[in-house]
Structure formats: C-alpha cells, structure tokens
Amino acid sequence: MLEYLEFLKWIFFDQNRYVYILDGLLFSLATTLAAAVIGLVLGILLALLAISHFYPFKHKKGWEKFNPLSKLAFAYINVIRGTPAVVQLMIFANVIFVGYLRDTPILVIASLAFGINSSAYVAEIIRAGIEGLDKGQMEAARALGMPYSLSMKEIIIPQAVKKILPTLVSEFIVLLKETSIVGFIGGIDLLRSANIITSQTYRGVEPLLAVGVIYLILTSAFAVFMRKIERGLRERD
Amino acid sequence: MIEAKHLYKNFGSLKVLKDISLNVEKGEIIAIIGPSGSGKSTFLRCLNRLEEPTSGHVYIDGEDIMDSKIDINKIREKVGMVFQHFNLFPNKTVLENITLAPLKLKGLTKEQAEKRAFALLKRVGLEDKSQVYPSKLSGGQKQRIAIARALAMEPEVMLFDEPTSALDPEMIKEVLDVMIDLAKEGMTMLIVTHEMGFAKNVATRVLFMNEGTILEDARPKDLFENPQNARTKDFLYKVLNK
Numbered sequence: 001m002l003e004y005l006e007f008l009k010w011i012f013f014d015q016n017r018y019v020y021i022l023d024g025l026l027f028s029l030a031t032t033l034a035a036a037v038i039g040l041v042l043g044i045l046l047a048l049l050a051i052s053h054f055y056p057f058k059h060k061k062g063w064e065k066f067n068p069l070s071k072l073a074f075a076y077i078n079v080i081r082g083t084p085a086v087v088q089l090m091i092f093a094n095v096i097f098v099g100y101l102r103d104t105p106i107l108v109i110a111s112l113a114f115g116i117n118s119s120a121y122v123a124e125i126i127r128a129g130i131e132g133l134d135k136g137q138m139e140a141a142r143a144l145g146m147p148y149s150l151s152m153k154e155i156i157i158p159q160a161v162k163k164i165l166p167t168l169v170s171e172f173i174v175l176l177k178e179t180s181i182v183g184f185i186g187g188i189d190l191l192r193s194a195n196i197i198t199s200q201t202y203r204g205v206e207p208l209l210a211v212g213v214i215y216l217i218l219t220s221a222f223a224v225f226m227r228k229i230e231r232g233l234r235e236r237d
Numbered sequence: 238m239i240e241a242k243h244l245y246k247n248f249g250s251l252k253v254l255k256d257i258s259l260n261v262e263k264g265e266i267i268a269i270i271g272p273s274g275s276g277k278s279t280f281l282r283c284l285n286r287l288e289e290p291t292s293g294h295v296y297i298d299g300e301d302i303m304d305s306k307i308d309i310n311k312i313r314e315k316v317g318m319v320f321q322h323f324n325l326f327p328n329k330t331v332l333e334n335i336t337l338a339p340l341k342l343k344g345l346t347k348e349q350a351e352k353r354a355f356a357l358l359k360r361v362g363l364e365d366k367s368q369v370y371p372s373k374l375s376g377g378q379k380q381r382i383a384i385a386r387a388l389a390m391e392p393e394v395m396l397f398d399e400p401t402s403a404l405d406p407e408m409i410k411e412v413l414d415v416m417i418d419l420a421k422e423g424m425t426m427l428i429v430t431h432e433m434g435f436a437k438n439v440a441t442r443v444l445f446m447n448e449g450t451i452l453e454d455a456r457p458k459d460l461f462e463n464p465q466n467a468r469t470k471d472f473l474y475k476v477l478n479k
Binding site for chain 2: 134136137139140141142143144145146147150154155158159162
C-alpha cells in the first residue's frame, strides 16, 4: 500500500510532472469559459432570429410565411448540429486558420470552434424554452399596450431563463468534457497532459484516472453551484 | 366608440369570421353568446388586433387600427382585456402585475402607480394580496386581479373573453360581481360569455353568433324571450334547459 503511494508520488511529482496537469487544467478551463461566453452570446442571437416575426414578403403571394432570418438561423443550427465537433475543430485549425492566421494561438482557435459549436445547441435550448411558455403571457403583455421588446424583457425572458437554466447547465458540462478533443489540433489540455505523463512514465492507468476524477470534480462542483442558483430563483414564485 | 366593418378572418381554409359589422356606443354592455367555434373569441380578439383580421376594418375612437401607420400599442392602452385563463405574470407579485404597464407606459411614478393599484385592489376586494405571487391565489382571485390589472391602464373599453369559463362554480359569482360594479360605473364592455343570467340581467345588448356571423343583435329581454332566428331558439333552449 505504502509502496503504491510512493509509486504514485513518483508518477506525478517526480520532475514536477503534476505541472503538466495544472497547465492542461488551465487550458481546458480557459477554452470552456471562452467557448461558453461565445456560445451564449451567439446562441441568444440565433434564438432571437429563429423566433423573429420578420416577413418582408408578406404582400407577395406564396411568400407570406417566408422569414429569411429564421431560415438562416435554422440552416446554421442544422449544419453545426449535424456535423461532429471534432470535424469542425479540424476545419477551423486546418482550413480557416492557415496562411496569415497560421500563428493564431490554439486556445483562440479552440475557443472559437467550441463556441460556435455550442451556440447551435444553446440556440435550440433557448428557442424551445421561449416557445414552451404559455402564449397567453405574451398576449396579456401586448394587450396592456406593451411593445414586443418590453414584453420580452419584462415577462417572457425572466420566465424563460428559469425554465432554460437546467438544460443550459448540462450544455456547459458537455462543453467542458468536449474540449478534451482539442488534442486533435495540438492543444495541450487536461487529457493531453495525462498522455504526456504516460509517455514519460510508461504508466497509462493512473494519469487517465487522475484526469477523469478532475473532470468529475469540476462538473459536479458546477452542477451543485447551479442547483443552488436555480433554487434561489424558484423561491420567488 | 368601436366600429367593426366587414370583418373577415380565415385560419387557412377555415372561415372563422364572415363579414361581421358592429357599432358599439360608449356605455354599452354587450354580451356575445353562441355555440363553441362560432367565432366569438376570435371576433373579440380582432378588436385589439391580438388576432389579425384577414380583411375589414376596426375603428376605435374613429382611428382605423388596421392602418399600418397606426401605433397599435397606443390603441391597446385604451382597450383593456381579460382572458379566460387570467394570464397573470407568474414572475411578478400581484402589485407588480398591476403597476407594471402604468409604470412603463403611462409615465407614472412608483407612488402614483401603487396608489392606483391599491385603490383597484380595494375595489376587487383583494387589498391583502398585494405582495403575493399569483400561484398562491384561487382562480376567482386571479381573475379579479386580472381585471384590476387591465383597469390600471384606465381603458375606455373592456373586452372580456370568457372570463368565468375556467372557474369553479363557487368562484364565478365573485368575478361577475366585480363586472357588475364596473357596468354600473358606466364602463363600455364587450363580454364573450356562457353565463346567460349575466347576459340577460346586466347586458344592454346581446349578440348571438353562429358560424362566423352575428345572427341576432337585440336587447336582452327581446333576445331571450322572443328570439327571431330558429338557430338562436335552439341554442337558448339547450343552454337554458340543461
């Protein structure tokens, strides 16, 4: 037993190998955070486009129900959700960020790729949340004379946020785990740090388990934190 | 005050309203009765453009609300509406439900809006509920708050879309009593309802709608005691002898 602990100590602390894990952890967290912000902002925009009431051709026969903004949003969502994240990531690294952009840090490329990937899912979560609300809420607000934007701000969005939050949290948990494919484009994240330690120590199991436990701790902490916030929101009504 | 001219409304191939015209004078209390699916609610909802008429015109105080240049929100401030399912805002307290629109649209200060709200709460008999969230109220209480919320905008006319249809029988009276008080004060009201007693005793005029048209338009006494149309007779026979 004591022998094994000594062995673990050697794997992770000899030549300060745990620093790889810390660096990888930092990379994973930074990518996730940046991607979450990009995904949330883009996702909100996309959701608003998808549910917009923009009918520029409503006086043209056959085109009354044609909403180019919503069509565009759905096409984007369809493409992003319909292709693997790892393919998108590699397209970003090997097709878009080449030539002049070759020296772009991998952190930036990864954040953009994951952010755009996440935005499609976030958009669908938000759209479903808003459309799932009782139609009477919007009608009541409009009937009082409140404009669309004010009704959204005061009535629809506060209610939708409460409904959306749990699903949004799981989307961000998925995002954190998904960043582990960043090794495909040379990013050194949590998972890659385990590989590096393996290559130096010839021990495959312990570094992987250590990394798995770290992922689990991060996602659990996040879930607990969000559940607290949810409960706080729910107490109001 | 309200004039509807040749209103038509289609949902796809379904013709819900077929050439409806109506003139409402200030102070009239109009009950709209008729079988389900006859277009009563759709007609009411066309009057503040919650439902977009397929063709026709609606004039409120002489202004054509179908005009694309008109600010429909300004019109809606003058036309209060009460819904079958109350549609109170669950994320706001009773007081906030009532003060929200006056604060945001009428430029009232918080004190003014709250003073008005408390006066209205007193009128509907729910002063003690101001800090409560709607989920804690009974159906009848919710509907009384919904009426107060609409009145807070000081509308010139009130539209009621089956205001008692979703209520337990015991709670219908408390809502009707509030509506009767409102009628006595001279509010112009259009009420889609299945409460025949209310239509008969409170309304100044009753419309019978069937299959998207107004079949009969008469004083309550005449319509209930001496209906002219065979369809009206049949409907009244069924609802009054159930």
